[in-house]
Amino acid sequence: MKILIVGGGVIGTAHARAALKDGHEVIHLERDPVPQSASVRNFGLIWVSGRKSGEELDVAIRAREIWEEIHLENPELIFRGNGSLTLAQNEAELRVMEECLEKSDARLRKWEILGKKETQKINPALRGNFLASLWCPLDGAVEPDSVLTSLRNGLSKNPQYIWRSSVDIIDIKSSGDRVTAVAKSGEVFEGDFLIHCPGADHSSLFKEQFDSAPIRKVYLQMMSTEPFDEVITTSIADGDSMRYYPGYDVPSLKHLPAQHPVAKENHMQLLLVQRADGTITMGDTHAYDEPFPFKLEEVPYEYLHNIASDLFGTKLPPIKHRWSGVYSQQTEGAVCDRRRIATNIISVTGPGGRGNSLAPAIAETTLKEIQ
Numbered sequence: 006m007k008i009l010i011v012g013g014g015v016i017g018t019a020h021a022r023a024a025l026k027d028g029h030e031v032i033h034l035e036r037d038p039v040p041q042s043a044s045v046r047n048f049g050l051i052w053v054s055g056r057k058s059g060e061e062l063d064v065a066i067r068a069r070e071i072w073e074e075i076h077l078e079n080p081e082l083i084f085r086g087n088g089s090l091t092l093a094q095n096e097a098e099l100r101v102m103e104e105c106l107e108k109s110d111a112r113l114r115k116w117e118i119l120g121k122k123e124t125q126k127i128n129p130a131l132r133g134n135f136l137a138s139l140w141c142p143l144d145g146a147v148e149p150d151s152v153l154t155s156l157r158n159g160l161s162k163n164p165q166y167i168w169r170s171s172v173d174i175i176d177i178k179s180s181g182d183r184v185t186a187v188a189k190s191g192e193v194f195e196g197d198f199l200i201h202c203p204g205a206d207h208s209s210l211f212k213e214q215f216d217s218a219p220i221r222k223v224y225l226q227m228m229s230t231e232p233f234d235e236v237i238t239t240s241i242a243d244g245d246s247m248r249y250y251p252g253y254d255v256p257s258l259k260h261l262p263a264q265h266p267v268a269k270e271n272h273m274q275l276l277l278v279q280r281a282d283g284t285i286t287m288g289d290t291h292a293y294d295e296p297f298p299f300k301l302e303e304v305p306y307e308y309l310h311n312i313a314s315d316l317f318g319t320k321l322p323p324i325k326h327r328w329s330g331v332y333s334q335q336t337e338g339a340v341c342d343r344r345r346i347a348t349n350i351i352s353v354t355g356p357g358g359r360g361n362s363l364a365p366a367i368a369e370t371t372l373k374e375i376q
């Protein structure tokens with residue numbers, strides 16, 4: 006089949022790869038000269054640890070396998086199976102971790118609780134204030150700045166792949182067994198099937214369907230520092246992350262002490278990963294009510310920088326960049342919002358804060374559906 010894919014973020018790009026793998030021709034269309042949305046604004050984390058038991062965890066584990074395959078087929082793409090350490094700073098957080106280890110799927114996640122010294126063997130830069138950690142060796146990371154380009158460079162070796170940027174699709178029509186996508190410039194693209202991967206743009210196309218879909222937008226604040234002169238061998242999360250990821254939903258979670266007011270007000274956790282260039286990406290805040298603020302709030306940045314510095318036992322380098330991002334989130338617990346718009350049009354969005362982690366497996370499932 007000739008498949009048109011609208012959207013050059015990680016979801017669209019993962020679908021392009023999956024479609025080519027199945028032997029299809031792909032025309033991949035993106036509105037911006039280079040993608041600028043959630044897929045380049047994220048941490049690049051491939052996060053299995055806190056996934057919800059059941060389908061979400063299965064999809065995350067499958068996606069992690071495919072990310073590794075992608076890396077093998079495309080050595081240019083920077084992928085690190087660096088694992089993650091979630092750090093407990095008090096007994097109540099440690100109790101949650103201990104209870105997590107009793108979950109029936111703890112072994113699937115390869116979780117292990119490490120004391121402070123064992124944690125430091127894995128990540129010697131951590132010399133600050135924490136008691137123990139939850140180690141998840143399955144977690145990984147890619148570089149958001151380059152991952153889409155590297156993926157496309159790999160795909161472009163296949164003559165069946167065409168990438169077109171600066172193409173804003175303003176109309177899509179299905180007629181019989183053909184589908185057409187019309188660009189703002191007037192250019193028309195024709196195919197047998199279309200996969201629409203619009204990210205958080207719920208209004209340019211198929212607005213009526215999205216208006217009544219169980220999806221919402223979520224706004225986040227992020228930052229990165231100047232380069233750090235030590236190697237941070239793993240990704241890091243603080244204990245607050247266990248309040249947000251459903252994989253840690255165990256009875257002792259309700260005995261966690263009250264969250265710091267800044268973290269509570271901004272729905273925050275600390276996630277942190279060192280980039281290949283030595284800088285540290287940190288976040289994040291969450292806001293759910295639109296319209297989202299256009300001003301970045303300084304207080305959460307100071308708070309996160311202090312929390313992270315406390316864990317490392319040293320003042321981390323100053324913040325160099327601050328940015329915000331928006332993702333689309335399915336609100337009824339599904340892995341994503343995958344909807345059949347017409348017999349030959351499918352739309353895939355709503356993976357929430359896990360789209361980078363899950364994209365390859367989400368795409369694999371879509372391709373199975375359209376066989």
Ligand SMILES: Cc1cc2nc3c(=O)[nH]c(=O)nc-3n(C[C@H](O)[C@H](O)[C@H](O)COP(=O)(O)OP(=O)(O)OC[C@H]3O[C@@H](n4cnc5c(N)ncnc54)[C@H](O)[C@@H]3O)c2cc1C
Pocket residue numbers: 011012013014015016017018034035036037040041042043044045046047048049050051052172173174175202203204205206209210225226227289329330331332333353354355356357358359360361362363
């Ligand atoms: C700050 C932040 C941190 C995050 N951290 C992580 C993380 O560490 N790990 C993780 O797993 N997930 C993370 N996420 C979530 C993840 O980034 C998203 O789920 C994922 O990037 C969504 O990918 P997407 O392709 O659906 O959307 P997008 O990246 O938004 O891409 C959609 C693309 O479609 C294009 N498009 C839309 N409509 C049209 C049209 N009509 N014509 C042409 N092009 C069109 C847009 O221009 C855009 O480039 C984070 C998200 C944010 C915002």
